Amino acid sequence: MKRQFSKKVREASQGYFFMSPTIFVLSLFIIGPIIYAIFLAFHKVQLLGNVSYEFVGFHNFMNIFDDQRARIALWNTFKYVIIVVPTQTFLALVLAATLNAGLKAQNFFRIVYFLPTLTSSAVLTLIFMWMYNQNGLINHILKFFHLPTYNWIGDPKVALTAIMIMNTWSTAPFFMVIYLAALQDIPKSLYEAAELDGANAIQKFFKITVPNLRPVTSFVVIMGIIGTFQLFDQSYIFSGGSGGPNNSTLTVVLLIYQYAFKSLGTMGYAAALSLLLAIVILIATIIQRKLSKEESMY
Template sequence: MKEKISKKALREAGSSYLLLSPTLFVLLLFIIGPILFAVYLAFHKVELLGITSFEFVGFSNFEKILEDTRAKIALWNTVKYVIIVVPCQTLLALVLAATLNAGLKGEKFFRIVYFLPTLTSSAVLTLIFMWMYNQNGLINNVLKLFGFPTYNWLGDPDVALNAIMIMNIWSTAPFFMVIYLAALQDIPDSLYEAAELDGANTLQKFWYVTVPYLKPVTSFVVIMGLIGTFQLFDQSYIFSKGSGGPNNSTLTVVLLIYQYAFKNLGTMGYAAALAFALAIIILVATLLQRKFSKEESLY
């Protein structure tokens, strides 16, 4: 009886893995394989042009990160970007979702309008904002109209990264708004009715009922925001034409990885080490956020 069961179990397992084999092959070829190869490159000095060579250098690529001034600048720019953009886009998404869930007139129209930036290509949005940020562009013309000083949004190192932040907050918040909106519609009306009986006003109901109920969703939104912001590349690349300027003010870690991997000779291994270090930073940031969110849910 046991032999029949084991043979049947083996046959079923074999059939399952056979059906899964196309997916497993794709995962191995395009996800797991490149990750393992990148880790391999991180410990080698790689020369891909001319005669391809791989020279094992141990941890020297990682040691070089600590001495690389541009890597420190890129990391600081990225961390500053994450610290500002993630809370702002999360708060804006929550406010927009709560507003749309309040049953105001024209709710469906505003849902479409708010969600439009998410449907637009990131590169196209960046080009539109570059036109708006131009010295003779829309934003400066509006500032002039109201008597405010104008800015060199694209050429001033003190302003360039902030300009990218504003664009990303505006373009990413609608995506998270939809997630919040779906969660808001699952909150039982009885909770709000109970709060009203206790004398809670609209703001108190939002703070003491809506926000606590949405904590799991907020945790997800923050984690997705952390991963996305740490990987900032295309906007910074287009804004600075690949240089990370002006004066390295828009240089991010991913843009620096691109520069070392494809613009400098013999630094592919170092670029892989930077990518590996960035992956560790994102993992640690995500785990810390999950830990804090769990601790908050206990109280």
């Protein structure tokens, strides 16, 4: 008995020894910062000069409800998530189903569609800013079709929409590849049986393809929710870090950056916003998982 116990202890210690580099890195760069951020959220912090921490309890969290810019950032972020996640999921599914239908030169189109995902987010944003210019490519195309043009970057009514269009175009190909891999696992016999029953392409898509892809769709939606809630770099580049015009591109993560690094004495408040954002993402993810499980029961 003692020999078996000592053997298990020795095996466990060897396992933890080999895992120790990973545990150290995770603790140093992930677990440690999370704990420190939670600590900061309950303090008024002074990090310049004489570093000081003053415990303020839930005061930082209560200030969020009185902060008009925080409400605007939350609304912009929610609006962005609600529009972009379904759009990019649907577009990725349609692209994947189209490429999986046996088109000629489909490998070429797969590479072309996937190129935006390989390009740096900052580079893509700068390219789209050039295209969104009042004399840019997009307005020229709109003029050609006699459609109204827009000041995509300077108009508060369309600035966030411009970011939505750009990010949907650049992120849908990544999820397209995930759908393509999942489509390979759907048995061909299901489609052959449907053809014998006289089903057309649309019926096969909604009766066979979509139901069999529900687990993958749930994963794509969850990943999309997590990614869209963390919108920062495009909004920062578009607005020069201000969230303008008129706070129309201000997101929660950009606001956290402003309070953490652009204002003095508000690091604790920025940490409270970060913690709130993490809770919102967690709740949204749990709801999506619960809904996807309920759908799979039918």
